[in-house]
Amino acid sequence: MIDHWPWLGDEVRGSQALIDIVAHVQAFEQELLLFVAFWLVLGALDEFMIDALWIGLRLTGRSPDSRITQAEATAPLSGRAAVLIAAWQEAEVIGHTVRHALANWRQDEFTLYLGCYCNDPDTIAAVAAAAGGDLRVRTVIGDCPGPTTKADCLNRIYAALCADELRYGWRYRSVVLHDAEDMVHPAELAVIDRALRRADFAQLPVRPELQPASPWIAAHYADEFAESHGKAMVVRDALGAAMPAAGVACGFSRDMIARIALRRGRDGGPFAAECLTEDYELGLLVQREGGTSRFLRVRDETGGLVATRAYFPSKLADAVRQKSRWIHGISFQGWDRLGWGSGVIDQWMALRDRRGPLTALILACGYGLLLIEAALKLAEREGLVQGTELSPLLQALLAICLASFVWRSGLRCFFTASEYGLVEGLGAIPRIVVANAIAILAGRRALFSYVMTLRGNPVRWEKTEHVGHPTLLELAPTRSRLAAS
Numbered sequence: 001m002i003d004h005w006p007w008l009g010d011e012v013r014g015s016q017a018l019i020d021i022v023a024h025v026q027a028f029e030q031e032l033l034l035f036v037a038f039w040l041v042l043g044a045l046d047e048f049m050i051d052a053l054w055i056g057l058r059l060t061g062r063s064p065d066s067r068i069t070q071a072e073a074t075a076p077l078s079g080r081a082a083v084l085i086a087a088w089q090e091a092e093v094i095g096h097t098v099r100h101a102l103a104n105w106r107q108d109e110f111t112l113y114l115g116c117y118c119n120d121p122d123t124i125a126a127v128a129a130a131a132g133g134d135l136r137v138r139t140v141i142g143d144c145p146g147p148t149t150k151a152d153c154l155n156r157i158y159a160a161l162c163a164d165e166l167r168y169g170w171r172y173r174s175v176v177l178h179d180a181e182d183m184v185h186p187a188e189l190a191v192i193d194r195a196l197r198r199a200d201f202a203q204l205p206v207r208p209e210l211q212p213a214s215p216w217i218a219a220h221y222a223d224e225f226a227e228s229h230g231k232a233m234v235v236r237d238a239l240g241a242a243m244p245a246a247g248v249a250c251g252f253s254r255d256m257i258a259r260i261a262l263r264r265g266r267d268g269g270p271f272a273a274e275c276l277t278e279d280y281e282l283g284l285l286v287q288r289e290g291g292t293s294r295f296l297r298v299r300d301e302t303g304g305l306v307a308t309r310a311y312f313p314s315k316l317a318d319a320v321r322q323k324s325r326w327i328h329g330i331s332f333q334g335w336d337r338l339g340w341g342s343g344v345i346d347q348w349m350a351l352r353d354r355r356g357p358l359t360a361l362i363l364a365c366g367y368g369l370l371l372i373e374a375a376l377k378l379a380e381r382e383g384l385v386q387g388t389e390l391s392p393l394l395q396a397l398l399a400i401c402l403a404s405f406v407w408r409s410g411l412r413c414f415f416t417a418s419e420y421g422l423v424e425g426l427g428a429i430p431r432i433v434v435a436n437a438i439a440i441l442a443g444r445r446a447l448f449s450y451v452m453t454l455r456g457n458p459v460r461w462e463k464t465e466h467v468g469h470p471t472l473l474e475l476a477p478t479r480s481r482l483a484a485s
Contacts, residue, residue, distance in 0.1 A: 022379045026388060029372045032365060037397035039362045044404035046352065051411065053235045062238070065297045065305075068194075073187035073300060074106040078197070079173025081110040081189055081251070082161050086153035088146045090180040091122035097180055098130035098137060104186040111164075111172075112137045115157040117146030138164070149459065151278035155269030158261065176251040177279060183209075183309040184249070191298050191306050192251035200256040200291030201283060204249035204298075205229040205307040210420065214314030215427070220435045221312040221319075223428040227415040229307075232352075233295045241349045242341065243286070243293035244330075247279030249308035252286070259289050274459055275337065277329025280353075284338060287346075305419070316438070323442035324449060327356035332450040360443020363436045408432075 083101070087094050094114070101112060112131075116124045118141055131137035140160040142153065154177075165171050174196050178184065188204060195202035206229060208221040236243060260282065261270040271278045286293050298306040313319040331354040340347050380386070390398070409429045417425025453459060 022376070025372065025379075026376055029369065029376060030388065030394075032369055032372070034394055034397070036362055036365045036369060037394060037401055039358070040366070040401045040404070041397050043355075043359070043362075044400060044408075047408065048404075050232055050235050051407075053238070054231045057234065057238055065299050068187050068191060068298050068300055068306065070301050072194075073190045075190060077107050077109040077173070077189060077193045079109070079193070079254075080170070081174045081176055081193065082113055082172045082254075083110055083176045083178055084113050084115070084154055084157045084161075085178050085180055085182075086115045086150045086157070087120075087123050087127070087180045088117055088153065089120055089123060091120075091126045093181040094123055095126040095130035097178075097182055098127060101178075101184050102131075102134055102136065104184055105189055106186065107189055108136070110136060110176075110189060113140055113157045113161060114138070115140050115142065115153040117142055117144070117153075119145040149273050149278075151269075151271035151273040151275060154271040154278070155273060158257075158269040158271070172254045174251045174253060175257045176249075177245065177247050178308070179248050179310065181310055182248055185300075185304075185306045185308065187298070187300050187306045188249060188308070191296060195294050195296055196251060196253050198292070199294045200253045200289075201243060201245070201286040201293040202251050203233070203243055203245060203283065203293070203295050205233075205305060206246055206248050207305065207307040207309045207419065208312045209309050210424065211311065211314050216431060216434045217316055217319050217438075218312055218314040219424065219427065220431045220438070222420055222424065223412055223416045223431055224435065226419045227412055229295075229297075230415045230418065231411075234297065236349060237293075237295040239345050241345045242284045242288075243295055244353065245279045245283030248310065250279070250283065252282075253291075256286055256289060256291050259291075260285050263289065272337070275329055275333055276325050276459060277333070280330055281334070281338065316441075319438050320441045320445060323438060324445035327360075327442055327446035328449050330354060331356045332446065356439070357443050357447060360440045364440045364443075367436075367440075 085094075085097070098112060098114070114127050114137065116127065116139060124139065124141060127137070127139050131139075138160070140157050142148075142156045144152075146153075158175075161172065161175075174192060176189070176192060185204075191204065192202050206225055208218070208225050210222060211218040233243075257270050261268065263285070264270065264272070270282060272281055275281050283293065296306075300306060313322055334350070334354055338350075340350050409432065412428045412432065413425040415425075416428040
């Protein structure tokens with residue numbers, strides 16, 4: 001059977017050695033299959049619990065979506081809001097972000113704080129040109145050359161905010177976080193202002209924008225955020241669990257920010273400069289300081305979701321770098337810095353947040369199994385090994401895995417279609433493979449990065465590079481329907 005395989009060599013072809021090697025591979029495949037199936041089933045049960053809770057909320061009429069009228073969306077805020085944006089080498093996008101915010105937010109009771117660096121004149125010039133002398137824009141230029149870390153930049157902005165409060169004799173009511181490329185919703189400040197009457201922290205959804213030039217890499221963010229912010233975060237809010245901040249479209253009460261800053265030390269700020277996911281950590285600290293958190297899904301009068309739109313990485317290398325930073329900060333640093341919480345719900349959510357490295361390992365093993373299975377089928381066809389029958393336990397685990405994959409694919413399609421249409425919803429199913437590949441590469445990179453920090457290497461701000469997208473720039477002179485009406 002194997003005499004026509006010249007690449008094996010005369011000493012191997014027809015020998016018992018090759019048959020023994022294939023038999024060992026077959027045994028290894030069975031063990032690896034059991035390992036992967038066990039963890040996939042465990043993950044499926046975890047996800048199904050979230051699914052069941054979400055379905056229960058829907059069946060009991062506790063819809064996550066509320067409404068805001070045009071009058072409410074444009075009414076004066078109950079107190080001043082400080083919007084913090086850290087900007088390093090963002091000359092291509094920061095101008096649009098500033099113009100878009102000033103055009104869409106109709107209130108006067110807010111200040112855009114733009115944190116820039118003394119060695120980044122292009123970004124400083126872009127901010128100045130976009131502001132056009134508007135007093136609602138405040139540029140904070142740090143003396144330390146960039147880049148430092150995003151948290152360090154935000155802490156510099158916070159110091160300037162505190163100095164302004166002392167100088168003018170009044171105090172901000174809320175602190176809102178955004179990124180340099182965000183496209184804000186006209187009703188955002190009103191929604192956050194209203195939520196902070198009863199809560200200390202409010203997170204709004206993030207809506208990744210589709211990019212025709214990147215239908216696989218960029219679009220997989222749309223799939224993930226549509227499901228996460230349409231289901232998982234809704235359940236988290238309903239359970240009263242600690243709420244992580246996305247660093248975008250999230251608002252904190254001024255008092256809570258001050259308490260977190262005091263927790264970190266008198267000379268510092270509320271943001272952890274040594275943490276790669278300072279926003280995530282900041283949100284979780286709200287509950288530890290005795291505060292309450294909310295995740296809000298609100299729709300305006302046109303039916304549009306009050307969410308921040310943004311362009312996510314469109315290239316594989318950029319997506320892997322961004323997600324590896326998330327895994328490093330949330331999974332590895334989160335374990336070191338935050339522990340596991342005190343309640344069962346928070347411990348469950350911490351496990352879900354930090355499963356990135358394990359997920360990457362299981363997915364890598366799963367795709368490796370496909371290659372091993374293909375090789376064994378070839379060996380079986382050539383008569384090198386007999387096919388083995390799976391044990392009843394393994395058959396049951398694999399059946400659950402298959403059913404779970406079909407269920408997960410259907411839900412991913414549903415949530416993506418709900419926000420982006422049926423075509424994108426159907427496209428979300430094959431994009432699961434893309435998301436898995438990125439997760440594997442990001443998990444590997446995050447592990448190596450974490451090991452390097454254990455060896456004494458400092459944490460670096462590996463920011464996502466933002467470029468001027470044609471679609472984004474076309475929106476620059478326009479307002480949304482709600483803002484223009």
